[in-house]
Amino acid sequence: MTNIRDLAKMAGVSVTTVSRVLNNHPYVSEEKRNTVLAAIKESNYQPNINAIHLSMGKTFLVGVVVPFIDHPYFALLIKGMAMEALENNYKLVLFQSNYEEARELDALQMLKQKQIDALIICSRICGWSTIEEFTRYGSIVLCEDTRGKNVSSTYVDHYKTFIFALQYLYQKGHRKIGYSIGRKSGSNSKFRGKAFKDFVKDYLLPHEPAYIFEDCLYFEDGERVITQIQKMADPPTALLITSDEVAAGIVTCAQQQNISIPSDLAIIGFNNQPIAKMMNITTIEIPLVEMGRKLFLQGIAESQVIYQEIPVTLIERNTV
Amino acid sequence: MTNIRDLAKMAGVSVTTVSRVLNNHPYVSEEKRNTVLAAIKESNYQPNINAIHLSMGKTFLVGVVVPFIDHPYFALLIKGMAMEALENNYKLVLFQSNYEEARELDALQMLKQKQIDALIICSRICGWSTIEEFTRYGSIVLCEDTRGKNVSSTYVDHYKTFIFALQYLYQKGHRKIGYSIGRKSGSNSKFRGKAFKDFVKDYLLPHEPAYIFEDCLYFEDGERVITQIQKMADPPTALLITSDEVAAGIVTCAQQQNISIPSDLAIIGFNNQPIAKMMNITTIEIPLVEMGRKLFLQGIAESQVIYQEIPVTLIERNTV
The missing domain is CATH 3.40.50.2300 (Response regulator)
Structure with a gap:
């Protein structure tokens, strides 16, 4: 049975070139491609791509x-x-x-x-x-x-980004600020947590653990955030919400509960997903x-x- | 070099069994697994999973x-x-x-x-x-x-499902009904289009092409539906929206435009995604x-x- 090495010999090209032709890879000259195709036709070669990848040590x-x-x-x-x-x-x-x-x-x-x-x-x-x-x-x-x-x-750089967003809220007059994250143990969450700690220390603001909301990933998690805020005697006036999905849930639920956004609660989302544009949510655009x-x-x-x-x-x- | 066939021989099992052990496949008895592992150790075998898959004719x-x-x-x-x-x-x-x-x-x-x-x-x-x-x-x-x-x-069965949803809207008093689909040329859209045609014919309702909205896939497409409806002299009173994503966009945009849902416009979404639950959207649940x-x-x-x-x-x- 003809294999890829025989083909390369017949066509007078490298094994890599034969493989590229068989894989429809773009980087092969028209001339070489034609020589390989002629060899394939002549030898009645039946390609087994897995064998070719194996011989190349690549799987694509x-x-x-x-x-x-x-x-x-x-x-x-x-x-x-x-x-x-x-x-x-x-x-x-x-x-x-x-x-x-x-x-x-x-x-x-x-x-x-x-x-x-x-x-x-x-x-x-x-x-x-x-x-x-x-x-x-x-x-x-x-x-x-x-x-x-x-x-x-x-x-x-989530540390830098968080500091920037917190400063923006501070300049808008907010002093009771909180945030939401997804997975607490995630690396991004750690950078964000450190940024928040450093920020409240530098600006002499309270570090209120109740203002930090964990495991916020989906639209419906926004409901949980609003429910928790409604129970607080001294709720935050602004939140950084690290997913537009969750921010949209917060905005929707706040509306149902007659919490006015932004006057009762300011929200900055993250990512700039289409839902943020549609619902007019201020957000940090991340080009995902x-x-x-x-x-x-x-x-x-x-x-x-x-x-x-x-x-x-x-x-x-x-x-x- | 030892290969998978040598291993099978040494362990007194089939090539498939050796492969299963190497792939951590669950369906191998503890006894056979141990024999294979002993053979691997003895022969100092270095597995190349791609070669194993090649010899099995399977890639997993x-x-x-x-x-x-x-x-x-x-x-x-x-x-x-x-x-x-x-x-x-x-x-x-x-x-x-x-x-x-x-x-x-x-x-x-x-x-x-x-x-x-x-x-x-x-x-x-x-x-x-x-x-x-x-x-x-x-x-x-x-x-x-x-x-x-x-x-x-x-x-x-999107034909049957569409007829069912249309009958539900009819029973609720709606006579000017429309729908949205994703890709017009898709097979599901064809079944839905046929159901709609058959339904309006059977119930002697108008088949108004302006009530059919194509390429509705995302949240932001809901805005387009509302914009088009607002331009109509005789708008539909109910819509089947084949994605909750789009239905959520319609509900959000209708609210901004002071269109009351359901009294001005009734909406049935599809899929029962979390967003439908959160926004209280009536929907056809598809267990995706x-x-x-x-x-x-x-x-x-x-x-x-x-x-x-x-x-x-x-x-x-x-x-x-």
């Missing part, structure tokens, strides 16, 4: 770990990755971790076993030593600030699709460790 | 084609698939088609080349002859009514996560062609 698959696929934040990141994967002739392999460490390890294991060429972790669970150990087996890229670690990343693209390109670049910071923008609307 | 990868990943409808289907994939030790390979036929063909090609074991198409673009041609290369499952075709499916699970299991079942209908439920809330 890139793994992506997300806690859940049905959250707009992660869905928009994946959208960007999928766009770039298409342009570069790769496919994405999806790992839904549900924040269970074993599932992230499963993805790292696939990298070790060369079932994927690179791994993008959108919301890390494993410790740094584990991640760094696996970098020897293939490209790993994180969507968080990895400065000082031996792992590449595309990230938003663009970040997804950059994460993917970093994954396949096989370069040294690079930290890629993504700038964010305040979009002023009607909720502050 | 299942492809999923969706038009976009960042829409809750598709995200919830994928969530269900990912849950079932995990339990069965498979991974999902994602194809974001953006409704371009070439991308769906790309996925079908991967099935042909055995890079995936099965393919789930959530919103088909290719014609039936193309799909049926590729069924010889592996398992293909569709998320639409395929009765009469040689392809398995898990589906909602459950459908995703069933689609996945059909994909890996390698059985004959089966059509699996999923029942839906009307959830009565405040928008009718």
Whole structure:
């Protein structure tokens, strides 16, 4: 049976070139492509792409770990990755971790076993030593600030962003400020928590634990925030809400409860998802699709460790 | 170098059993697992999972084609698939088609080349002859009514469901009824269009083309529906909106424009997403996560062609 090496010999090209033709990869000259196609025709070769990938040591698959696929934040990141994967002739392999460490390890294991060429972790669970150990087996890229670690990343500086948003609320006259986060143990949440602590200390404001709302990820979590605020004798007058989804839930529920936004409660969302525009929510725009693209390109670049910071923008609307 | 066949011989088990142990597959007895692990240790075997999969003719990868990943409808289907994939030790390979036929063909090609074991198409673009041609290369499952075709499916009977919802609005006194759909050329939209035509004919109601809104997929499309209705001399009094996302956009925008819901305009959404519950939207519940699970299991079942209908439920809330 003819194999890829025979074909390369017949066509007088490298095995890589034959593989590129078989994979419809764009970077092959028209002339070489035609020689390979002629050899395929002549030899009656039946390609087995898996065997070809095996011989190349490449799969053209890139793994992506997300806690859940049905959250707009992660869905928009994946959208960007999928766009770039298409342009570069790769496919994405999806790992839904549900924040269970074993599932992230499963993805790292696939990298070790060369079932994927690179791994993008959108919301890390494993410790740094584990991640760094696996970098020897293939490209790993994180969507968080990895400065000082031996792992590449595309990230938003959440410390800086939080300080900026808190200062904005302060300038608008707010002194009783709180915030919501998703997963408390997440790296981004830690940077945000530190920013908040430093800010209230610097500005001599109260650090009220009741003003911090954890596990806020979905629209319906906004209802919980409003319910808790209604029970407070001394509620916050402004909140940073780290997901527009949740901010939209807060605005909707506040309306039902006759809480006026922004006069009773000011809200800054995060991401600038379409729902924020539609509901006129002031928000910090994070270009998630663009970040997804950059994460993917970093994954396949096989370069040294690079930290890629993504700038964010305040979009002023009607909720502050 | 020791390979998987040597290991099987040493351990006195089948190649499949060795593969299962290497893949951490659950269906291996403790005894056999230990024999294989002892053989691995003794021979100092370094597994190459891709070579193992190649020799088995299996990849433990299942492809999923969706038009976009960042829409809750598709995200919830994928969530269900990912849950079932995990339990069965498979991974999902994602194809974001953006409704371009070439991308769906790309996925079908991967099935042909055995890079995936099965393919789930959530919103088909290719014609039936193309799909049926590729069924010889592996398992293909569709998320639409395929009765009469040689392809398995898990589906909602959108004709029956639309008639049911239209009758409900009729019983509530509505005579000027319209609807929104996503992609006009989609199979589900065709069933819904036919149901609407048959219904208005049977109930002697007007078939007003202006009451039909196409390309309604996202929250912000609700704004467009309201804007169009406000321009009408004789607007509809009730709408079936085939996505809760869009229904939420309509409700939000109607509120801003002082259109009272349900007295000026009644709305029935579809899917029963969390946003529908939060905003008290009457909706047709479609169990998308459950459908995703069933689609996945059909994909890996390698059985004959089966059509699996999923029942839906009307959830009565405040928008009718």
